[in-house]
Amino acid sequence: MKIESACTSILVGKKASIDGSTMIARNDDTFSPLTPQRFYMHAGWKGEKSLHVKSPLNGFEADLPENGYRYNAVPNVENDKLGDYEESGINERNVAMSATESTYGNERALGFDPLVKDGLDEDLIVNMVLPFIESARHGVEYLGQLIKQYGSPAGNSVLFSDKDNVWYMEIVTGHHWVAQRIPDDAYAIAANQVAIQQVDFDDTDNFVWSEGIQEFVDAHHLNTDKEGWNFRHIFGTMNEKDRHYNTPRVWYGHKILNPEIEADPESAELPFIMHTDHLINREDIAQILGSHYNETPFDPYGHGSDADRFRYRPIGLNRTQNSHILQLRRDVNDGLAAIMWLAIGMPTFSPYVPFYCNANDTDPSYSKTPKTFDIDADSAYWLHRLLDVLVEAHYTQFIQADRDYLTALNRDYREMIQATDDVAKDLGDKELTQYLTEANYKLVDHTKQATKALINNYVMESLKLSKLTFNMDKNL
Numbered sequence: 118m119k120i121e122s123a124c125t126s127i128l129v130g131k132k133a134s135i136d137g138s139t140m141i142a143r144n145d146d147t148f149s150p151l152t153p154q155r156f157y158m159h160a161g162w163k164g165e166k167s168l169h170v171k172s173p174l175n176g177f178e179a180d181l182p183e184n185g186y187r188y189n190a191v192p193n194v195e196n197d198k199l200g201d202y203e204e205s206g207i208n209e210r211n212v213a214m215s216a217t218e219s220t221y222g223n224e225r226a227l228g229f230d231p232l233v234k235d236g237l238d239e240d241l242i243v244n245m246v247l248p249f250i251e252s253a254r255h256g257v258e259y260l261g262q263l264i265k266q267y268g269s270p271a272g273n274s275v276l277f278s279d280k281d282n283v284w285y286m287e288i289v290t291g292h293h294w295v296a297q298r299i300p301d302d303a304y305a306i307a308a309n310q311v312a313i314q315q316v317d318f319d320d321t322d323n324f325v326w327s328e329g330i331q332e333f334v335d336a337h338h339l340n341t342d343k344e345g346w347n348f349r350h351i352f353g354t355m356n357e358k359d360r361h362y363n364t365p366r367v368w369y370g371h372k373i374l375n376p377e378i379e380a381d382p383e384s385a386e387l388p389f390i391m392h393t394d395h396l397i398n399r400e401d402i403a404q405i406l407g408s409h410y411n412e413t414p415f416d417p418y419g420h421g422s423d424a425d426r427f428r429y430r431p432i433g434l435n436r437t438q439n440s441h442i443l444q445l446r447r448d449v450n451d452g453l454a455a456i457m458w459l460a461i462g463m464p465t466f467s468p469y470v471p472f473y474c475n476a477n478d479t480d481p482s483y484s485k486t487p488k489t490f491d492i493d494a495d496s497a498y499w500l501h502r503l504l505d506v507l508v509e510a511h512y513t514q515f516i517q518a519d520r521d522y523l524t525a526l527n528r529d530y531r532e533m534i535q536a537t538d539d540v541a542k543d544l545g546d547k548e549l550t551q552y553l554t555e556a557n558y559k560l561v562d563h564t565k566q567a568t569k570a571l572i573n574n575y576v577m578e579s580l581k582l583s584k585l586t587f588n589m590d591k592n593l
Contacts, residue, residue, distance in 0.1 A: 125308045125366050125432045126218045126276055127402050128283045131447060132301040135396040139283050141276040142402045142442040143215045144464060145191070145204050150435045153194040153498055154204075155486040156459060156472075157479050161187035161209060161248070170244050174200045175270055176235050185248030186210055189457060189474055191439050194486050200240030203247075205441045207455040207474040211280060212250050213443035216242040217273035219309055222289035226352045229337045230290035233268025242275065253277040253284045257296040257325050260286065265328065268292055274307060280445045280454060286325075287313055289352040293330050298323040303390050304374065304397060306405075308366035308432075311353030312389045316346050355385040365415070365429035370405045382415075382429065399442055399458060399469070400527060406440045407433040407464035418512050433465035435505070440464035450542055452549045456534070462501025466508045466519050468526045470497075470564050471534060473553035480561040497561070500568055507575040511582055515575060522571050526564060533560060 129140040145154075162168070162185050171178035173196075190203035205215040217239040237245060245263060250256040256277035268291045277284045286296035289311060297313050299305050300323075305312070316324055318331065334340055339351050360383040368382035374393050409431035414421035417431060433440075442458040455474035460467045461483070472479070482497045490499050508515045537556045541549055 123309050123362070123430075123436075124218045125370075125406065126215070126274070126285075126306065127370065127405060128276055128278070128285055128299045128305045128307075129397050129402070130283055130299050130301040130303050131281060133304050133393070133397055135398040137447040139213075139278045139280060139445045139447075140397075140399070140402060140442055141213055141215055141278045141283060142406060142440070143205065143218065143276060144406050144432065144434070144437045144440045145202075146434055146436045147438050148436070152199065152438050153486045153488055154191050154438050154461065155194055155498065156189065156191050156439075156461065156483040158189050158476055158484075159187065159206075159248070160477070161185055170201075170241050172200055172238065172240050173197060174240055175238060177237055177241060177267065177270075179237075179241075179245065179267070181245070182249055187477075188247045189472070189476075189479070190243060190247075191441070191459070191461075194488055201244060202240050203243035204439065205443060205457070206243065206247055207443055207445070207457055208247050208250070209475070210251055211445055211451060211455050211474075212247070212252060212256060213276075213278045213445060213455070214243060214247045214250075214256055215276040215441065215443060216246075217275055218307055220272040220274040220287055220289060220307075220311055221309065221354050222272050222311070222352050223354050225337075225339055226290050226293070229339075230292055230333065232270050232272075233291045234270055236268035236270040236291065237263055238270045239273055242273065250277075253279045253282040254298075254325070257284050257286050261294060261296075261325065261327060264288055264292060264294060274312070276443075278443065278445060280447050284325075285313070287311055287348070287352075293327045293333060293352070295327070295330065295348050296325045297389075300390060303392050305389050305391065306367045306370040307389070308363045310355075310359055310363045310367075311349045312367075313348040314389050316348050318346070349389075359385070361428060362430045365410075366432050369408060369410055369413075369432065373405050373408070374401060399444065402442050403440075403458075403460075403464065403469050405432060406442075407460075407466075409433055409465060418516075433463060435463060435509075437463055440469070442469060449538060452544075452546065453538055453541055453553075460501075461498050463505040466505045467501040468523055468564060468568075471530050471560055472557050473537070475550050476554040476557050477550055478554050480558050482561060482565065497565070500565065500572075504568055504572055504575075507572060507579065511575075511579060514578065514582060518571065518574065522567060526567055529563060529567075530560070533563070 126143040168181040186208040188208040189206040207213045283299040288294040365382040414425040440460040458469035
């Protein structure tokens with residue numbers, strides 16, 4: 118059985134970001150709020166001839182190439198039952214990948230190219246692609262060949278980036294897909310719907326597609342438009358679920374980045390490629406991915422009517438197992454370029470902790486996650502889940518302290534990364550990797566101490582908020 122994912126993705130070109138970085142980001146939302154994950158560094162390999170993967174979900178299996186690059190990943194803890202779902206990472210060639218954004222093709226297209234039950238699905242896409250690609254475009258082409266060979270059992274969209282390019286690939290039927298390069302000065306947001314719009318088949322620098330897709334559309338009369346070739350119209354859906362579950366999330370992301378633009382949260386025509394009159398920073402992305410229609414009538418924590426507060430699915434959820442921002446910096450040496458910002462709890466309340474990807478190890482509190490909550494365990498996943506529970510239990514009383522905690526950590530992270538960059542820029546390759554591994558440990562420890570201090574304060578304050586209290590006789 119495939120575990121339903123319902124994620125939100127953001128992609129930012131290098132000229133749209135404040136420091137020239139490319140950034141791809143996504144909330145990994147699972148079906149259950151309790152799907153523990155861990156974060157680890159997967160070593161590279163050379164000359165290994167017996168590597169093989171097999172899905173416990175649909176029986177897909179394949180041999181892996183003999184050589185693979187080091188990469189990091191965020192898999193499920195119970196991968197023997199739930200599948201790996203490595204979800205996201207950056208390899209040692211500074212290529213980033215996030216997979217997948219669940220995407221749904223319509224019945225017209227699927228009737229002629231059905232999903233392949235035992236094909237390559239989300240649970241093994243990262244394993245099968247990220248260790249072997251040299252660039253973002255190479256990632257699109259490499260995965261495209263795998264879909265041609267094995268087929269796809271689900272609609273999956275995949276994000277790729279390197280230091281210069283950002284690509285979004287939408288796999289919508291058993292074998293057909295389109296990928297679009299995000300313009301350098303633009304951003305894009307996707308939320309479980311086919312997002313790509315007009316495809317220019319003469320522009321091979323910015324579009325890649327599955328073999329025979331134009332002929333497939335023509336042969337089966339799938340293009341509903343009188344003019345143009347709109348991928349969203351041809352392959353996508355627009356139903357009541359989309360209007361309440363999907364499009365409002367795109368609308369709200371645009372509202373944060375382009376507040377001056379008026380739009381309908383239920384519109385089927387919200388643009389995929391967008392521009393702003395300002396430069397986008399990491400905090401903007403984190404704000405979107407942790408948002409819940411803040412300061413609108415649709416905020417579940419707000420004061421609107423029940424009909425409004427529960428009308429639309431928020432972006433940040435208790436089902437968000439991890440949220441990540443994969444940043445590739447262009448103003449530092451290649452060995453320092455890749456940073457994975459990882460929120461292992463709900464991104465609404467938990468911080469995006471920075472990890473240099475040029476590392477060979479991860480703090481055990483991230484790499485070893487117990488299957489269930491254990492108050493004695495040294496676990497980042499469960500520490501932040503505990504934080505989330507406490508904030509939400511007394512949202513009105515606790516949210517400002519949480520915001521202050523996140524603000525302070527973001528300031529500290531900037532200072533710590535700058536200090537690390539300054540020392541690391543002159544180190545040799547092997548020395549650099551070890552130094553950055555140690556820097557990651559320090560970033561984790563700093564976060565852990567700040568988080569425990571906040572939790573301690575919340576427990577003390579919670580004791581004062583019990584409903585089992587009464588005015589005390591002053592003479593007692």
